[in-house]
Amino acid sequence: MSSSSDDDAPLARKAPNGVTKTKDRILGAKTDRRPSTNGTAYPGVSIRHGPVDEDGDSPMKDPSHVNGAALGKRRSRGSLTNGKSYKDLSDSEEADNKPLTKRRKTSKVLVDSDDEDDIPLVRKAKLPPRVDARQFGNSSDDDVPLNKKLANEKAKIEKRAEQTAEAIKSDAKKLKKKATVEESESEDDVPLVRKKPVSKATTNGVKSSAAAKKAKSKAKPEPAVAPKKSAKKKAEEEMEEEEDEAAAEEEFKWWEQPVQGDGTKKWTTLEHNGVVFPPPYQPLPKSARLIYAGTPVTLPPEAEEIAGFYGAMLHSTVNVENPTFNKNFFEDFQAKLDDVGHGVDAKGNKIKIKRFEDCDFTKIHEYYVNEREKKKNRPAAEKKAEKAEKDEAEAQYMFCTWDGRKQKVGNFRVEPPGLFRGRGDHPKTGRVKKRVNPEQITINIGKEAKVPDPPKGHHWKEVKHDQEGTWLVMWQENINGAYKYVMLAANSDIKGQSDFKKFEKARELKKHIARIRKDYTKELKSEVMADRQRATAIYLIDKFALRAGNEKGEDEADTVGCCSLKFEHVTLKPPNTVVFDFLGKDSIRFYDEFEVDQQVFKNLKIFKKAPKSEGDEIFDRLTTSALNKHLSTYMQGLTAKVFRTYNASWTMASLLRDMKSTGTIAEKVKDYNDANRKVAILCNHKRTVAASHGTQIEKMQEKINGLRYQKWRIKMMMLDLEPKLKKKKGADYFKLDEDLTPEWLEQHQAALVEEQRQKITKKFEKDNEKLVADGQKPMKQKELDERLEVATDMAKKFKKENKTKKVEAEGKGASVDKFEANLDKLDQRIETMRVQLQDKDDNKEVALGTSKINYIDPRLTVVFSKKFNVPIERFFSKTLREKFDWAIKSVDEDWEF
Incomplete structure (x- = not known):
């Protein structure tokens, strides 16, 4: 199994070519005898949020020491492999014949101990915090441990996926067998009377409206002589026909057409007006030095x-x-x-x-x-006039003409200069983003179209006619050397079709997932090292949603994925717990602790075996391109990243299938978010808690407290009308809640008075603006002072209430019945706000948007919306409703992923 090229490389730099059954059994026996050091995790579930020191601090305070590597972000793909694609490198004989050591960077021998890999690295052997039950919508006092419950749920979902794949496979076999039998029957034996003509215009059993009209017109006998029409009537009919054609074009539902394969030519004609540059710099006044x-x-x-x-x-x-x-x-x-x-x-x-x-x-x-x-x-x-002026100036850039159809352009504005912030602990945060000049801009446009004029005194870097690209304008930014593109808007046909194909590809994977899992489970014990590494990588990508990762140049930061994991990124804790600690996409730290299949644990132990040490790669016989090439043998276009979309969508579909959502709209939205949160956690979509989260929670709680104060005032008004109610309902019913202290009361009342003042002032200013716009004289300050007396009276009333501990009944036709009805409404509002507050707090460390927008098929959200009668606006903003218009219009509540 070994090659001569491999023999030339030092042993410290690579894993052996093969693993014998005897060696595999011995390593397994060693591992199996180890006692468990962690009883909190279960297979398929991660312990999140990173380790914590004994004093409660996070080791990420000094990000320069994470895994002993500098922080950083990967470059654009164009900067890698000297212009060659990974596919080219993996397919070339020259690359295959090269020793692995010359293709992969490794380090010198530091350790020579069989048991060293079993001992967690000292700097990583810190216990992470327990998972909060509320993150999953469960109470912490359940009898079944939360991690086990989620693991069992995930296992059940995976089992259902395999059963679905087998069912699809079985149905396909039955259909094929039936078709073969039907073909074997002679068509000549069937009486002509029983044969039915099939319309060519029929797609999926549905005849097109054009074909139907044509058939109908043929069925009617034509008159011998066509009646003459007046010129006016003829013009009206022609106008109606044009309107019908325009309506048909607007109502074109591309998602109902058969999915076309990706060709190389994306457009035939393309016209647009380029980009809008930020305004030039205006020097600061002398006072701002x-x-x-x-x-x-x-x-x-x-x-x-x-x-x-x-x-x-x-x-x-x-x-x-x-x-x-x-x-x-x-x-x-x-x-x-x-x-x-x-x-x-x-x-x-x-x-x-x-x-x-x-x-x-x-x-x-x-x-x-x-x-x-x-x-x-x-x-x-x-403000309105300025906006109108800006919209008018930018109108010509907002749309392009793509193959004769008007399409909205995405972000047509060139990013202004500023300071780069980056995501996570980015090593280049604070660097200056330079101003982009026309000389850096490349235009992509049709050959026959007019090239947009650059700003006066400037010229474009280049003009291309790339019909294989869907970009309109391109430039390279100076921070990471990445290319920025102006594309069509999210709600355009082209973008919509791209999303549609992505999710359809994930749906296609459900037919093959059982076979893929069966194969990689078998190959986990392969005697060929490359196959065993590949199977282990697919297991990690499938089970724990790790990104595949790309190879990088030597001058790039140590951001990694599954295929590029290094020795120091993986810690093994017997009997089968694996700790991952590395910088992932966008330099965001990935820390997770998983319990894995016993064979996977043994494999990782073999892959880390001495003489490997820090800097050496775990999967030194695997590349991302080789992995994707292998996956494409199961299904055309299948790559590692499709697993993330499939697992997220399939998990959500399974949760929705079993869901019984009841109650108010807010409670139903929380049910959806709970399911979305499970998907996000299982797919490792986490985020750091926003700096403003605490303030937002306090504001929401303050609003709830304000409603509770309103309830108390209404009860006191009831008592003002009927003093006997105190004896009937009890004194406790009319007490102010203890946590609403006198200090809080004064602050809240002052805030209410100030809020009233601002409301009156804004109304006054708005009324004055309207008067001026109509050519009338504005009102004087005296009018505002008179209006503000309402707020002054409110302050006096609160002061009196605090002194007398009584509240006079307010409102027209005040009655106890009316006040009780108001209390019921306030109770509903309070309960709704409490649900929303709990939901927001539960989601503080989980990126629900990432899952909902990028990984969960939007049609599943539409299904939930229609099935449980929740407005789609509660899940998708206006921009997302435009982006996923195809999903909203294409499915009903019975659709399945």
Whole structure:
């Protein structure tokens, strides 16, 4: 099984070619005898959110030491493999004949112990926190442990998937057999009377309206002489025909047509007007200067703009208190100063900026804060006029003509310059995103179309006529060297078809999943090392939704996926627990603890076996391209990432099939979100808790407390009308809740008074604007003062209530019955808000949007909406409703994934 090329490589740099049955059995015996060190996890379920030190701190406080690797983000694919695709590399004989060591980076021998791999790395041997039951919509006091319950649920879903695949396979065999029998019967034996003509215009048993009209017209006898029509009537009929054709074009439902294979040519004709560039930089006023070591400094405009980027975001503490952000910003700021010249003081003396600590950006920050407030407080008419002017200027860029059809363009604006933030602990956060010039822009347009004019004095980098591309404009950004594209809008036919095909491909996978799982389970014990590694990787991708990962150049950050996992990213804890700790997509840390199949645990132990050590790859005989090439033998177009879409959609479909959602709309939405949360957790879609989460929860709780206060006031009004109710209902019924303290009461009442004042003031300003627009004189300040007396009276009333502990009945025709009806309404509102608060808090660490938008087939959300009578607006925003218009219109409540 070994090749000569492999023999040339040092043993420390690769796994052996094969694994004998004897060796596999010995390693398994060693592993099986180990006692369990963790009784909290169950197969197929992760322990999330990372390890915690004894003092409660997270080791991610210093992100530079995660796994002993620097943080970073992968480059664009074009920068990898020197222009060659992974497919080209894996298919070429030259690549196959090269020793693995020359294709994969590995490290020197550091360890030579058979048992070393079984011992968790010291820096990783910290216990993660337990999973909160509320994240799954369960109570923490259930008899069955939460992890086991979720694992059992996932196992049941996978079993159902395999049964479905077998059923589909069985039905296909029956249909094929039936078709063979029917073909064997002679068609000549069938009487002509029984034969029915089949219309060519029929698709899937449904005749097209055009064919139906044609058949109907043929059935009617034509008159011998056609009656003459007046010119006016003829023109009207022609206009009606044109309107019918236009309506038919608008109502074209492409999703009902047979799925076409992806061809190379995406369009024949393409016209558009290019992009909109951000406005040029406007220098800051003299009052907004950078203060360096106590001295106001005047900077060159190019450097001042960068200082402005930082000053404008001083309020964003999550960034400006990040040492990496500050370090990167100041490096780029100094580089620009060295290029265009440093600042000068009021006397013209040169001031060289050397230390970040001596820079004071507060004057710049104050200027931008004031400008934002001025813009926010402008009259509504002025804002409206500005928006109309902007829309008119950009109207020509909003649409393009694609093969004769008008299509909406996505983001046609070039991103303005600023400071890069990045996701997660990105190593380049704080770097300056440079202004994009027309000379960096490549235009893609039809040969016959007019090329849009660049800004005066500039030219485009290049004009292409790439009919295989669906992009209109392209440029390369300076931070990661990635390419940015202007594409069609999400609700365009082209984008919709792309989403449709993605989810249809995932649906197709359900026919093959049982065979794929059966094969890779068998290959987990293969004597060929490459096959065993591939089977283990597919297992991890399928069971735990790991991304496949791509190979990267030596100068790129250590962001990895399944195929590129390294020695230090995997810790083995006998008997079968595996800890993954690495930087994933967008430099976001992936930390999870899984219990895996016993054979998988043994395989990982073999793949980590000495002389491998830190820096060496776990799957050193596997590439992403080779993995995808193998998967495509099961199904055309199948790649590793299709598993994520399939598993998310199939899990959601299974949960919805068993769901019985009842109650209010809010409760039904929570049921949907609970199911979505399970999908997100099982698919590892997590996010960091938003900095504003605590504030949002407090605001929601404050609103609930305000409603509880309203309830108390209404009860006191009832008592004002009928004092005898106190004896009838009991004194406790009329008590204010203990947590609504006198201090809280005063603050809340003051807030209500202020809210009333603002409402009156805004109404006054709006009325004045309307008067001015109609050519009338605006109202005077005296009118506003009179209106504000309502708020003053409210404050006096609250003061009196606090003193007397009584509330006078308010409202027209006040009665106890009316007040009791109001209490019922308030109870419903409170319960709805409590459900929403709980839902929001449960979802704080789970990216429900990622699952719902990118991985769960949107038709499943539509099914839930229709099945349980919940408005689709509760799940999809206006933008998403446009994006998934095809899904909303194409299924009913009985549709199945």
